[in-house]
Amino acid sequence: MTGTPVLAARDVSMVFGGLTALSEVNLTLDEGQILGLIGPNGAGKTTFFNCLTGLYTPTRGTVTLRGTRLPSDPAAVTVAGVARTFQNIRLFPSMTALENVVVGRHSRMKQGPLASLFHGPAYRRGEQAARDRSLELLEFVGLGRVHDELSRNLPYGDQRRLEIARALATDPSVLLLDEPTAGMNPQETEATRQLIFAIRETGVAVVVIEHDTKFIFSLCDHVSVLVQGKLLVEGTPDVVRGDPRVIEAYLGKPPDEVEAEVRHYADETADHTQVIELDGGSEGDKR
């Protein structure tokens, strides 16, 4: 894929106190690309997303969107064109599905606090346009029929798709999806995969965090592997899938080493059991 990068992270590091969560991570997202970000738990994937959305300001390094440095305020980052969903669903629970999406339109609407008080024709047109666009997005993710339901009453899979619709409502150039298929069954996962392809067709570049490597390898053009805050490998799915370091870090160690570990673990548990018995014995002695 050639062309100007939409989103570029250069040497991004994030340090919390003494803990280095991210260390000089580089990432380039091209126009129309779907990029997968994988790595074991605690590798810093969500931290990296937080750096890309202004929730965290990186300790070192820069993030640029189409060559312009991103502001450090999350609301301004959204206005600039980066939107996201969350690993733990974070909808506005007491709003309907439609209202949730209209909130996403907020920064693309012009009506100030007084305009909405006097309900002029321009105000009504703006509200109507936002509603229409939001309904369109709900149809797009397949939730048109439930737009009047409170978001907290929607089934789990629908909530995940509603989050995607809400993020799309901000007219992003880049969409960040944090584990979009977590907890989904195979049919829902496949539907999500098709949805992400459809989003790409609308001209939005996508970054996906996932644990499901099969899902990532069948979805993405490019995969980056993050391990302990460092970028371990990146490349096409085929390159990444075959890399021994990835297999070790992400998918586990080769079988013989694993066997050795199991034996070691068995020894330790045996010791542990002994300790318990000794404890039990001493307690019995006391009585």
Next chain:
Amino acid sequence: MATLLQQLISGLVLGGQIALIALGYTMVYGIIQLINFAHGEVFMVSVFGALATYNWFIPESWQQTWPLALLAMLVGAVVVAVVLAVLMERFAYRPLRNAPRLAPLITALGVSVMLKEIVRLSFPGATAAVHVPRAFWDEPITFKVPGGTVVIGSTGLLVIVVAIVGAVLLQVYISRSRMGRAMRATAQDPDTARLMGVDPNRTIVLTFVIGGALAGVAGVLYGVHLNNVDTDAGFLTGIFAFTAAVLGGVGSIKGAVIGGFIIGVIKTVGGQYLPGGTAYDLVWIFVLLILVLVFRPQGLFGEPERVRA
């Protein structure tokens, strides 16, 4: 019968004033979980703002014509209250937004003492009652009921009408408008709202502005209805309004208004009929508050507190 109706009406008038102030408490709590104890003082300062406008800033001919005088006082009171609310948010509460909840609460108490002292210093003699002009059409409305007549002052009627209309407008604003949606989103999940492009500072300032404006309106109505004010006016009314907000369910607009009317009616009707008379009217209000908190801690119309992720 006539006495009961009369007390009921007085209660509703008092309740209307309480409701307008309770709206400010409930909205600010809803969005930043802060009980803004200085809000009662904002109301009190706004009465003095109206008075200062009347005394110092309008020509004598306006003073003679009540619609002009009322309008001028309304503008004066609302401007003073809104400016005060915005300054308070900017300099007292915003720096403490991520501090433990106790810090802004104590700050609110400090702000409230400060406001009271500022008024005391700028209006010598304001600790005793200061006269506020009537500035409204002053025909009381009398109607006959079995066993006598019932009177409702025109200013009293104004209070009730303004409180109800104000609350309905506010409810519509919050449920239908762009900024209202932003306020609800910020109240439900401030971080997510920010990530969806909603500027939290603007949203929170707007909440304080609306609360302040309503307190300003309540201030003028209080002044023209009772025709006097002193520096303690904010304290008791503030406590009533806070109680009304808790009773109705903090965060709920409907709750704040109904809570306000309930408290007003209990005070007057309870003072008339319950043992102990007016000396005990406050007791019944707080007994009711305690009962509600024991059996329905989220208040009459509040949503039960959800565990946040």
